[in-house]
Amino acid sequence: MPTAASMSTDLYGMATLDACRQILGRLEPFSEKLGPEATLEDIAKAAFMERIDLSAHGFYAVDTKRCGFDWFKEKPDDFPDDEPENSWKGNPVRNSHVYQFPLGCVIARFLISCSSSIISPKALL
Secondary structure (H helix, E strand, O other): OOOOOOHHHHHHHHHHHHHHHHHHHHHHHHHHHHOOOOOHHHHHHHHHHOOOOOOOOOOOOOOHHHHOOOOOOOOOOOOOOOOOOOHHHOOOOOOOOOOOOOOOOOOOOEEEOOOOOOEEEOOOO
């Protein structure tokens, strides 16, 4: 997916980091209990046997001050009709028709092999 100014990296990367931190937070008590010699497989199995959720929903929203989008700005009377809808609310690059409005959703599913540490993307269907 093409992106502009790394906004997708901010959105998806930080949402992924949020999900990872949630899972690590759930695994931490088991890691401490099992000690430094425990493998990820040992820790994950112990958590699973205690019915701990090993999936997470990460979320991140870019601060509107950073992306330059004003949700409440009214359309100026002299704004051209051939410009994209709501583009007057953004902060375009000066002398350019580049507008950036970060909205998106990503769903990712991975299989992590605890014995080999290989991460494989899995089909959602």
